[in-house]
Structure formats: C-alpha cells, structure tokens
Amino acid sequence: MRFVEEYRDPDLARRLAAEIAHVASADRTVKLMEVCGGHTHTIYRHGIEDLLPRTVDLVHGPGCPVCVIPMGRLDDAIALAEDEGVVLATFGDMLRVPGGRGSLLEAQARGADVRVVYSPLDALRIARERPDREVVFFAVGFETTAPSTALTLLRARAEGVGNFSVFANHVLVMPAIRAILQASDLELDGFIGPGHVSTVIGTAVYGPVASDYGRPLVVSGFEPLDVLQSVLMVLRQLAEGRAEIENQYTRVVRAEGNPRALAAIDETMEVRETFEWRGLGWIPESALRLREAFAAHDAERRFPLAGERVEDPKACQCGEVLRGAIKPWECKVFGTACTPERPIGTCMVSAEGACAAYYAYGRLARREPAGV
Amino acid sequence: MEDREREVLERIERRRRRPPRLRDELVTLAHGAGGKASRALVESVFLEALRNPLLAPLGDAAVLDAPAGSRLAMTTDTFVVTPRAFPGGDIGALAVSGTVNDLAMAGGRPLALSASFVIEEGVAVAELAAIARSMAAAAAEAEVPVAAGDTKVVERGGADGVYVTTAGVGAVPAGVDLDPGRIRAGDRVLLSGTLADHGMAIMLARGDLDIEADIRSDAQPLYDLVAALIAAVPAGAVRALRDPTRGGLAAVANEFALAAGVGIVLEEAALPVRPDVAGACELLGIDPLHVANEGKLLAVVAPGAADEALAALRAHPRGADAALVGEVRSEPPGMVVLDTAFGGARVVDLLVGNPLPRIC
C-alpha cells in the first residue's frame, strides 16, 4: 500500500540510523521508554534495535492494557462467562491471561460461552442476534479503544438493545506515565509517546512529563521510520538540553486530539477514583467506568461480581518489568517457571508484553548495529 | 408353483438385486446401523461418486498392488474444518489433497486412500453427496482411488456435522530419501507459492467478521509438482519437503530447524503473499507466517541445485509463484530467524495459542 510504504523505506531508515548514531552519546547509555505496546511490536517486528547504537537502550513500558489487568478483574470476567445466561465477548488478546482460577480459554474449555470479537460493535451484533442471552463485552484498552466502546454504548442505548452490557476496564495512559516517573527505582531519560492514544487525547496532556519531570516526550507513529525519527527527536532534545513535548505523528495526531471521540467517551464514561494496575499498584484517576446514565448497560451494576483483589503470584516480577526497572531476563522466573506456554504473569502472555517479546526475539544475539 | 406366484417372486428378486434407492433427505441413526439404510447411503452417495474397481466390491479391505522396488509411505489425517464448504473447496476435496500431500512430502506417489466419515444425525444427504463428488473430483485430479471407506452416524451433538478421517498409502521410488535430518548449512529454502490463502479463506468464510475479500483456499494435490521438482535436480539434492498446514510456514520451518539442528533464515521481502491476503491479515492483526496453507510446499535443496529447483517449480502450474525464501545456516541452531525488509531480524517461533481453530 503506497501510503504505508513511504514509512518503511530501508534507505531512509539507514540514513536515520546514521543520524541517530551521530547524535547519540558515545559513552553514556540513554534509556528511552516506549510506553505503547504497539511501539514494542514495531521495534521487534522490524528489528529496529539492530539499527540503534548500543548507547541507546529502549525500555518497554506498561503500554499493554492487557498486561495491566489485575487478576481479580479477570476472575470477575471469568465468573461472568461462567454464568449460563451470559455470552462473554472479548478481544482475543485476553484469552490466555491467567487469573486466580485460570484463563478465559480454560473457562471456555469447561463450557463457558466466550466469543472472540475484533470490535465491541461485533459484540453488540451478537446481542441483537441472540435476544435470549445476555451479552457482556469485556472492554479493555487505553484511550485508543475507549471510543469504540463509547460508540457501541451509544448505539446500544439508541437501539434499545437491552441484553448488551460492558464490563469496563479501560485504563488511561498519562496516569501510568506519571506513576512511572514517580517510581524511585527508575532512570529514564525520555519517552517515545503513544501514537494512537494521542490521536484521541491530543498531545497537551503530556505536558507535565516535561514541565514537572524534565523529560522529553515525542509522540510517535508506528511505522519503523516513525519510531526511528522519534528516537532521533528525543536524542536531539537530550543533546541540546531541552525537555519538550513534540509530535512526530502529525499526520494523525493533533494537539487537541479528536473532540468527537473525547465527547463520546465523556458522554458514556467517567474516571474512577482509583484503579489497580497489575504490577504498578493503585493509581488514582487512571481508569474509566460507565456513567450512571448508562447503568442499564453496565455489567458491574447488572451482575453480582466478587470484585476480589487477588495477589499476584509471589514469584511474579511483572511489575518491575512493566516499570522498566528490570529487563525480562532479569526476572527470576523468566524462561523457567514462566514461559509463553505456561505463563505466570501477563508480561509473558500478551504478544506485546515485554517478556513475550524478549522470549521470542531476545534469544537471537544482537548483531552489530549499522553506522557504529 | 403357479405362474402368477413365480412372477411375483421374480419381481421381488429383481428389486433386491437393484441398488437400494435412497429417498431420505437427512442422515439418521438408521444410516449408521449397518443395515439396509447404511447400504443405501454408502451406495447412493459414496459409491455413486467415488466409483472405482477397488472400492466397488465394498469388501472389508482393498488389496493393492505394490510397485516393485518401491517402499511404501503411509499417512493419516482427520478433517474437522468448519465451515465445511468454503471458497476454493470443501472438506471432501481438502481431505483428498491433504492426504495426498502428506504422502508427496515423503516422495510418495499416491496409491490409494481410505476415507471414514463420522456424521451427525440431521446432516443433509445432499450435502454428503456434494462432499463425495468433491472428493471424487479431487481424487481424479490426484490420480488416486479412494479404495476403502466407512461411515458412522452419531446422535445429535455427538459430532459437529461431518468429520472425515483419511489414510493414504503411497509408493516412494528407490533413491528418493526426503528427511529433515539431511538438511545442512548452506542449503536453500524454497516455497512453492503464496502464503496464508487457505487459513484466511476459512476465517472469512466463517462470516463472523465484517471483512470481505475474494480469497480462495489454495487446496490442491501436489504429487505432480513434487515429481517435477525431484526430476529436475540431481539425486539427493532435495533434502526435505513439508507442506505448511496448521501452524503455517513458521511451524514447518521450526520443525526443520529442530530436526536438523540448524538455523533457518527467512527473507521477509521474498515471502510471496497476495495483496488481499496481506490486507486481510493486517486488518485482523494476524501473521501470515502462522496461517495454514493447503496447496503449498516448503523445500530445502542443496545450494548447487537451487536455481534448477526454482525453475522447475515455477514452470509447473501448481508452482507458478514459487520463490527462494531463505537459507540454512549453522547458527543459531534449532531456530528460525526472519530478516525483515527493514534490515533488522527477529525470531519466528511457534504459536502458543490457537487464533484460527478448525481450519483443516
């Protein structure tokens, strides 16, 4: 597709890599966190780390909304699925995430009606087609996905689809970034900011990263050239002693975001006082729930949920990985007790999780990067 | 005996000799009981479509002639694909080509197939007849008889529609020794055509998604392609063949790498994928490397024979889109690496979950 190919040109990539090598420090290692799971994906898929000098270290952040769902919330989703009158519609990413009592996939094997959908609109369609069942959509995702849930709720109400409800677990990116900045065991120099989340929320939101914490943040697109260019922009800021919020993804991200999407979210959902993030603990004002006006479509109000807090397994060090404090291979159970086939924590389950990504990719010895 | 009585008895005898007519529209448990209804089903549906000298006697076993000097290859497979009919084929055609291809990957020319059916009561006889005709057509194309069969009918809920289990016997000529253990560093990796067509055709045919594309399954028998490939290169130049079905190219490449203790490096830019298949995969977030193919083969050949091998594949109608997609190295052993179009590299591992169940 012509549109995309412009952002994957290998020659441009080599030139950017050379620029990066030129601007990067020769001796001091710079740690950049890419917050978003999509950037982790691009980096691994295209082998971008092979193009960066060894003094630029990319740390994978908690931008994996699947990774951060606490076990107790997953248990609630499984309980919903096990209700005989319920069809639980979920994104495929959630199927193998381990809760306290197994995963949705295992619940499905025991007879629970779990359906994989690619959009909440698909879940609404199932509800229309099966008026005899209660359809609950397991809503996860950052602000990129929340507008889809919001649209679906508005349609459900407009069309009077009474047997459709949402189990809301949408989380917000900026509170997570703030929590990471406040963590004491961190040494991050800058951020590659989320791309599609920013399409919805805009770029001004990230202001405090620069103004309060003195770190540069560049909102980045997802094509390999986007990521390379964003790395270059952050490195330039560091070299010049600047700390600003910059936007590399100008073709879809505007400073004010998408007002229609924000309005849809605002009409249907409100910010929770606090929410537990797996591995990061309780973060205030970091997640969404349905507004009172949509109570009829709120699974948390319509179904009795245990709402129990389940401790992560003692061996699990997902939190430290999610904060970027340790690398996947530094986790004591990485590759031994915790593998993609039998995961203990979500970092290993999710395809975008740092551990799963490293397990697949990291076994390959890094080649000497170009331009160094 | 009275003339009249004799006439009636003769009429009854004539009726008994005629094949029983099947008037039923739906398969019932009676059709699985082994009695008249079973015989009616087998004769009107299966024998009618698959008619051949080995099958016709409907004996307990078919006796085959084994070609002198050949070893025998044997394989078995079960097909549970849903939906049972999809663009490019159906469960019947898939059962034949899938089994023929397993034999072909061992260098076996197909001698005979068997097909067993487990049918849920309530399935339409017309659908079974269509499946049988489809199998017959595929068998004719692959030049192999369906020599034996069986049918069982289970109560509603005991199976989902129709399951087909096959077995196949093939003749492997002397001197043909295809074994991943023979793969060594320096060998080249060839793919006979485009990736992910079958799996995506099934995915879209399920109708759960709002995505439409004109993607057809690539199911086809490959023995003639294999024969052409082997004939075009010196003896022993083809180390191993495998068809990338469930698990896709990633699974097969990993099997080869592990079996031979070598590293396999694939070139992303060289992998043939149709634009609409690539588009559908990207829309769904699925990697074509892990999607099933039912009419393709992966071949590892000696480096000196790679050009002839590629030319032979491309010259054959079933291999027109063949490409040289990678090479074998000693490092990293047991692993498959993809050189990305971008200049980086990543590991290609086996899938852990099952995003595309029941595609074959």
Add this chain to the structure above:
Amino acid sequence: MTGRPGGEACITCGDVALAVAVVAVPDPRPAVIEHGGAREAVATELVGAVAVGDVLLCHAGVALERVEAAT
C-alpha cells in the same frame, strides 16, 4: 506482513490502528474501507462525513481520525 513475537492477533494490546482508504459510502451502512484488496465496514461517527478516497485511521472497527497526506 504482521509479525508478533507470539504470532497471535493482538489488536488492543498493540494499540494497532491502520490507515486505510474509503472505497464506498453506502447509505445507511457504515463506510467501507479497503486494505490491500480486503474490504471492511467501519463506523465513522467520530470523523464526520467521509467521501470515497478519504484515508482514515481505523481501530477495532471504528474510524478514529482522518489521515493527512504525508509531508
């Protein structure tokens, strides 16, 4: 080609959205976009009126934003 370490479909996680072109705007159904020959229907309430040829950023069956031409 999409390549994920686990190889599994992970649209939410990856914050995946695609820039795709509108090929049809049937009324009253949502707009139809095309990507490499595969067509999908997407909801367009969040981007306003669309016309054939517009390029939209789509995620989970919903168009999130218009894509401006590359600079």
